Amino acid sequence: MFKKILVANRGEIALRVMRTCREMGIEVVAVFSEADRTAPHVLFADEAYLIGPAPASESYLRWDNILEVARRSQTDAIHPGYGFLSENTEFAQQVTEADIVFIGPPAEAIKTMGDKTMARQSMLQTDVPVVPGTEEPISDVEQALKVAEDIGFPVLIKAAGGGGGKGMRIVESAKTFADSVAKAQRESQSAFGDGRVYIEKYLEEPHHIEFQILADQHGHVIHLNERECSIQRRYQKVIEESPSPFLNPELREQMGRAAVETARSCNYVGAGTVEFLVDKHKNFYFLEMNTRLQVEHPVTEMITGTDLVAEQIRIADGQVLSMKQTDISSTGHAIECRIYAEDAAHDFTPSTGKISMLQIPDGTGTRFDGAIRQGLEITPYYDPLLGKLVCWAEDRESALNRAERALREFYIGGIETTIQFCRAVIRHPVFRHGPYDTHFYATHKVELMEQLSRSSDEVQIVAGATLFQHREQLKLSSQSESSTTATRSNWVQAQQKRVRR
Amino acid sequence: MKYEINGGDKALQVDFQQLGDKLIIRSESGEMGFEAVRIQPGIYSVIMNQRSFVVGIRSEVALKVSVNGTPLVIELLDAVHIHLRELGWAAMEEVKAGLVSSQIPGLVTKIFHLVGDKVAEGEPLFLMEAMKMENEIKAPVSGVIKKISIKEGETVEKGTNIIEIG
Numbered sequence: 001m002f003k004k005i006l007v008a009n010r011g012e013i014a015l016r017v018m019r020t021c022r023e024m025g026i027e028v029v030a031v032f033s034e035a036d037r038t039a040p041h042v043l044f045a046d047e048a049y050l051i052g053p054a055p056a057s058e059s060y061l062r063w064d065n066i067l068e069v070a071r072r073s074q075t076d077a078i079h080p081g082y083g084f085l086s087e088n089t090e091f092a093q094q095v096t097e098a099d100i101v102f103i104g105p106p107a108e109a110i111k112t113m114g115d116k117t118m119a120r121q122s123m124l125q126t127d128v129p130v131v132p133g134t135e136e137p138i139s140d141v142e143q144a145l146k147v148a149e150d151i152g153f154p155v156l157i158k159a160a161g162g163g164g165g166k167g168m169r170i171v172e173s174a175k176t177f178a179d180s181v182a183k184a185q186r187e188s189q190s191a192f193g194d195g196r197v198y199i200e201k202y203l204e205e206p207h208h209i210e211f212q213i214l215a216d217q218h219g220h221v222i223h224l225n226e227r228e229c230s231i232q233r234r235y236q237k238v239i240e241e242s243p244s245p246f247l248n249p250e251l252r253e254q255m256g257r258a259a260v261e262t263a264r265s266c267n268y269v270g271a272g273t274v275e276f277l278v279d280k281h282k283n284f285y286f287l288e289m290n291t292r293l294q295v296e297h298p299v300t301e302m303i304t305g306t307d308l309v310a311e312q313i314r315i316a317d318g319q320v321l322s323m324k325q326t327d328i329s330s331t332g333h334a335i336e337c338r339i340y341a342e343d344a345a346h347d348f349t350p351s352t353g354k355i356s357m358l359q360i361p362d363g364t365g366t367r368f369d370g371a372i373r374q375g376l377e378i379t380p381y382y383d384p385l386l387g388k389l390v391c392w393a394e395d396r397e398s399a400l401n402r403a404e405r406a407l408r409e410f411y412i413g414g415i416e417t418t419i420q421f422c423r424a425v426i427r428h429p430v431f432r433h434g435p436y437d438t439h440f441y442a443t444h445k446v447e448l449m450e451q452l453s454r455s456s457d458e459v460q461i462v463a464g465a466t467l468f469q470h471r472e473q474l475k476l477s478s479q480s481e482s483s484t485t486a487t488r489s490n491w492v493q494a495q496q497k498r499v500r501r
Numbered sequence: 502m503k504y505e506i507n508g509g510d511k512a513l514q515v516d517f518q519q520l521g522d523k524l525i526i527r528s529e530s531g532e533m534g535f536e537a538v539r540i541q542p543g544i545y546s547v548i549m550n551q552r553s554f555v556v557g558i559r560s561e562v563a564l565k566v567s568v569n570g571t572p573l574v575i576e577l578l579d580a581v582h583i584h585l586r587e588l589g590w591a592a593m594e595e596v597k598a599g600l601v602s603s604q605i606p607g608l609v610t611k612i613f614h615l616v617g618d619k620v621a622e623g624e625p626l627f628l629m630e631a632m633k634m635e636n637e638i639k640a641p642v643s644g645v646i647k648k649i650s651i652k653e654g655e656t657v658e659k660g661t662n663i664i665e666i667g
Contacts, residue, residue: 166634186628187635190610234634345572349605350632352659357541357557380606384632411570413544413557420570455573457530458552460513463566463573464506465526466545466556468517469537471577 001317002026002076002101007041008066009081012371012387013293014041017079020309029073031066033059035379040371047073054381060084061193063091070100077101077316079309083383086292087114087162103316105270105291112266113289116160117198119266123286126265128258131277131285133200141178147199148177154202157184161194165235170202203277203285205437207246208232210275210290211259212300214311215268216321223256224304225330227296229275230438231425233348238418238441239425240296241335242303245396245434246278255284262289271297271312280437295338295388298369302334302392333399334392337407337422339370341384344421345452350384353377356414361406365392365399378415386417396434400426424451505583507576599642599666606659607631609651614664618646626664629657642666 005021006029007014018028018041030045035054042048049069052059059065063085070078078095080086080103092107104110113119117137123130132151137160138144148155148171157180159167167188169180181197189195212224228244229237247255259274266289273294275287297308306323314322342348358374370387378386391406393399407423425431428444428451441448455463506513516527524535526549537545537556547554559565566573578586603609611628614620620640629636647667651657 183635183637190630190635346604350607350634352606357544380631382632408569411555411557413541416572420572423570453572455508455568455571457511457513457528458549459554459568459571460506460508460511460573460575461515461526461528461530461533462535462547462549462554462556462568463508463575464504464513464515464577465517465524465535465549466537466547466568467558467564467566467575467577468504469524470543470545470558472519473539 002313004029004046004073004075004077005103005313006031006066006070006073006075006078007045007081008060008063008078008085009083010036010039010041010060010371010382012369012385013081013083013295015044015371016369017081017293017309018044020307020313021079024310024313026313029069029075031060031069033381035381038376040373040376049073054379056084056382057193060382063088063094066091067094067098067100070095071098075100077103077313079103079312080292082290082292082295087290089114101316103270103312105266105268105272109266109268110291113268113272113291114161116158116288117196119288120198120286122265123262126261128262128265128286129284131200131203131287134198137196137198138181141181144181144199145174145177149174151199151201156200156202157181157197158200159184159188159192159194160196160198161188162192165232166191167197168235203279205280205439206230207244207278207435207437208237208275208287209244209247209255209278209284210273210294211256212294212297212308213259213263213268213272213274214308214315214321214323215263215270215272216315217269217318218320220321220324221260221263221268222321222323222325222328223259223274224300224306224328226252226255227294227299229296230436231431231440232438233441237296238338238340239335239422240299241333241396241399242299243330243333245436251278251282251284258284258286262286270315271308295385296336298367298388298390299334299336302367302390303330303332304328305331332392332394333396334390335399335403335426337389337403337426338418339386339389339410339412339422340418341378341386341415342418343416344418345416345449348418350380351378351416352380353415355412357411358413359409359411361389361409363406363409365402366406367391372412386412389422397432400432420452421448424448427451503580503583505576505578507578508573509575599644599647600662601626601638601641601664601666602660602662603629603638603657604659605629605631605636606657607636608656609653609663610635612649612651612653612664614646614649616646616649620644620646620666638663640666 004027021028027046030048031051032042051065085091089107089111092102095102157169167184169184171180184197185195208229215221227240227242229240231239262274273290276284278284341351367390391403518525526533533550535549537547543558545556557567608630622643624640644666648665
C-alpha cells in the first residue's frame with residue numbers, strides 16, 4: 001500500500017480525499033496557490049507546498065510544478081480530485097512516466113471518454129444508445145449549422161474537453177448559432193485550456209441520471225446504482241439523490257448493465273460515472289462518462305455503505321475489487337445539496353467575501369463535506385462550491401425532511417449561499433412528489449424565487465427591529481472614544497463609502 | 502418612536518420603545534417583547550415573544566437583512582422620513598441609468614467598444630470572467646460611450662464602475 005499520496009486539488013474535494021487517506025494510514029501532501037495559504041486542505045495535510053499564484057492556470061493546473069512537488073516529497077501516488085487536472089490525459093501520462101501512481105483511469109481511457117466526441121464515436125460501436133449529434137468537434141461553423149438543422153433545433157453546444165456545464169450553450173435557432181459557438185469556444189478555452197466544442201440534440205423533458213461504476217485492474221467491473229441529478233441551474237447540478245424517484249427496477253438494471261458495458265468498452269479502471277439522459281418515455285441515452293470521482297459521490301456512499309475514495313486507492317494499488325455486483329444493495333435514501341457561494345436571488349452570481357459566522361448542521365444522518373471555516377475569505381479565483389450537505393434516512397420522505405431540517409440549521413454569514421435555494425427546492429410540491437425532470441428549475445424558477453423572498457409580518461418586524469437595534473449599537477460605539485476602525489463594523493465602513501461617493 | 506418597516510411589497514407600521522437592552526414593539530399584531538443579542542459582528546440572536554431567530558445584517562448593502570437565512574431587503578423609515586416622503590421628497594439616491602458597474606468581482610476579458618462609440622440598448626459592452634464562467638454585460642440604455650474606466654485584462658471588485666453611457 002502507498003505510504004504517501006499527493007492531492008492535486010483544493011477545497012472540499014481535497015479535504016474529502018485526505019480524510020480517507022489518513023484513515024488508511026497514508027500520509028497526505030497538499031499543494032496550494034498563493035490565495036490558499038491558510039485554506040483548510042493546507043491545514044489538514046502532513047506536508048504542504050506552494051505551487052504558484054492564485055489563478056488556477058498558474059497553480060492548480062501547472063502539472064509540471066505539481067510533479068516536481070511529487071518528486072521532492074517522494075509521493076507514491078497522486079489523487080487529482082475532480083476538475084483541474086483530473087481529466088487531463090497528459091497529466092495522467094506524465095505522472096505514470098515519473099513512476100508515480102495516478103489514482104484514476106489509464107490515460108487512454110481518459111482520452112477516449114474525456115474527449116466527448118471520441119466518447120460518442122466509441123459508444124456508437126456498442127449496444128448503448130447515444131444522443132444524436134456531431135461526431136467531430138466543430139471546425140467549420142457553416143457545416144456544424146447544417147448538422148444542427150438536420151437534427152433539429154434546439155441543440156446543445158458542449159465543450160469537448162470538460163464538463164460541469166462550462167462552455168455549454170443551448171441554441172434555439174440558426175440565428176444565434178454562430179455567436180453561441182464562439183462564446184462556448186471561448187468559455188471552454190478558459191475553463192479547460194481546450195476550445196473544441198460539439199453539438200448534441202437537446203432532448204425534451206429529460207432526466208439526468210448517472211451510474212457510479214468501479215473497475216479494478218483485473219477486469220472486474222460493477223455499478224453502485226444511480227444518482228438522480230435533474231435539479232440543475234445553468235446546466236450545473238444543485239441537488240442529487242438516490243434512488244431516483246423516476247427509475248423502476250427493470251430500467252435500473254438495464255441502465256446499470258449499460259454503464260458497466262460503457263466502462264468495459266474503454267478498458268476503464270477506477271471509479272467513474274456514466275451519465276445518461278432518460279426521456280419521458282423512459283428511453284435512455286449515453287450522455288458522457290466522467291473519468292474521475294464526482295462531486296456528488298457521497299450520495300452513493302451513503303446508500304451503499306462504501307468509501308469510494310478508499311476503493312479508488314485500493315484499485316490503484318492493484319487490489320481486486322472487494323465487492324461483487326450481487327453484494328451491492330441500496331439501503332434507504334440519500335440526498336445531497338450543493339452549497340455554493342452564489343446569490344440565488346440574483347441569477348446565481350458568485351458571491352465573495354469573508355465568512356463572518358458559520359454554523360454547520362449535524363445530527364443523525366447528516367454529513368457535510370466542505371472546506372470552510374469562520375473568517376475564511378472566499379476568493380473569486382476558483383469554483384464557488386463551499387461544500388455539500390448530504391442527508392440519509394430510511395425512505396425518501398424522511399430524507400427530504402432531514403435535509404430540510406439541516407438546511408434550516410445551516411448558517412453562513414458574510415456571503416450569499418444557495419442554502420435557502422436548496423430549501424425552497426426541497427419544499428416544492430413537484431420536487432416532493434418525485435419524478436421531476438431537468439426543466440424543474442426553469443419551470444418553477446418564479447415560485448422558487450418567491451419562496452426565497454417570502455416573509456411573514458413577524459419576520460419583517462424581526463428584521464426591522466434588529467436593524468434598529470443594530471443602528472442604535474453603532475451610534476453608541478461611534479460615540480465612544482475607544483472605538484477604532486478595526487473594531488468598527490463593516491456597516492459603518494459601507495456608510496462612509498456611500499457618503500464619500 | 503414610530504417607524505415604518507418597508508419590505509417592498511408591504512409596509513408595516515411599528516412603534517419601538519427602548520426598555521434597557523430590550524425593545525417593546527407595538528404593531529397591528531399587538532405588543533411584542535424583543536431582544537437582540539450580538540453573537541458576531543452583524544449577526545444577532547433574536548428572541549421576540551419567546552420565538553427564536555438568527556438575524557444577519559449584510560454588510561455591503563446596509564438594508565439587506567437575513568432572518569433564519571431568508572434574505573430580505575427592507576427600509577427602516579423614522580417619523581421624519583415618513584413625513585418627508587409624504588411631502589414628495591425622494592430620499593433615494595439619483596440612479597444613473599447609463600453607469601455600468603460590475604455586479605460581481607472578476608476579470609474583464611474583452612471590451613467591445615471605444616469611447617465615443619454609439620451603442621444600442623441590449624448591445625454587448627464587455628465580457629467578464631468570474632469563477633470560470635463568462636458573463637456578457639449588455640448596455641442598459643442606448644447612447645454614446647462617454648467613459649471606459651478599466652482596461653481589458655484588469656481584475657475588478659464588485660461595484661467597480663466600468664463604462665458610462667451618456
